[in-house]
Amino acid sequence: MKLRSLGYLVVEATDLSAWKSFGTEVLGLQVGQRDSDDLLWLRMDDRVQRIVIERGERDHVVASGWEFRNDLDFEEALAELDAAGVAYRRDAERAERRAVADLAVLEDPSGNILEFYWGPTRDGVPFVSPTGRVSRFLTGDEGMGHVVLACPNFRETDAFYRRLLGFELSDFADMGGAMGHFLHINTRHHSLAIVEAPQDAWFVKGGLVHLMIEVPTYEEVGFALDRATKAGCDFFETLGQHENDRMTSFYVRSPAVFPIEFGTGAIKVAYGEHVAENIPFPDRWGHVVLDVPSA
Ligand SMILES: [Fe+2]
Structure with a gap:
């Protein structure tokens, strides 16, 4: 399977403002285009999001997002899941909330939730840490x-x-x-x-x-x-x-x-x-x- 990298993390939170202040003031992340009461994107580079915070009933991780280079590698991965008998679910709404082209949700054998995706979005806004004390985060490949x-x-x-x-x-x-x-x-x-x-x-x-x-x-x-x-x-x-x-x-x-x-x-x-x-x-x-x- 041609999986490339850990692309993002999705977190469920009871208090998005706590994540906003922790993310920006402590970690030095930048608030992205989504900054509402129920969806917060935090940026680490020129991608629109690297940590997605969704309002929920608990404070808990939702999923780790795993990146494929393109649609062909993504489809090939899903075919390999089919052949291995691993269940997954395509989810257009989640894809929209992550700003990726296509996405499938699956579980590992221990119950951890993964999201496979391709086609993340870059927004053309340079990453600038609000702390002034993070030059950049090491991301890329x-x-x-x-x-x-x-x-x-x-x-x-x-x-x-x-x-x-x-x-x-x-x-x-x-x-x-x-x-x-x-x-x-x-x-x-x-x-x-x-x-x-x-x-x-x-x-x-x-x-x-x-x-x-x-x-x-x-x-x-x-x-x-x-x-x-x-x-x-x-x-x-x-x-x-x-x-x-x-x-x-x-x-x-x-x-x-x-x-x-x-x-x-x-x-x-x-x-x-x-x-x-x-x-x-x-x-x-x-x-x-x-x-x-x-x-
Ligand atoms: Fe570690």
Whole structure:
């Protein structure tokens, strides 16, 4: 399957204004063309949206959006889903709310919702961070970042992503009794990580383990850390550096409760060439988890 990148994340929220202030003032994202009581687009680049916030009854992730290069690759992917017996639903209304040409909704074997799409919209408006302290976000061919999903049906879900969708294994780790697989689909070290855990595990918040977004420099991570601190945000992990992708980052709690990893400096991998390694220690330094349950 010719899947290219993580294109966007869709979130359901009870309070869109909380996302608007968190997204712009803390993360440094820009409000897009949709800015109503029930739909908010946040921009990271020249695309009209990279995070879509929809008004709903709860604060929870709706779906991760996965991009195909064009209609032919998209149709080919749906044919492969048909052949594999994976159900999906074409959804023109969702496509309109995401400003993409065509879209299909499906579930992975652990119940995480995915949206396959092609034809995202560029609006010709240059990205300018309202903070003045983010020069740009690293997107392009590597997509908007990475998501980490809880996958109770781990083996089946791993086969779904690697054997059917075409992800490759970057590295793997036993994360304190839970297996973690870090998966790449382009040169980003991982666009997706899957963790062997139930959806109600203590580190799964609002349906997600975390979303990562990346900036070019350490300085921009420092500025963001200052903004989050001054805004009184809760942190999930302190500043630190991962062993596997070498990313230096911190984890801040979003209005949907799931943490957002804000980082820089990740290494690249080569699709089709990378050798998967066992990396049983997640961090080189830092990343102290701050809200481990006491019980
Ligand atoms: Fe991460």
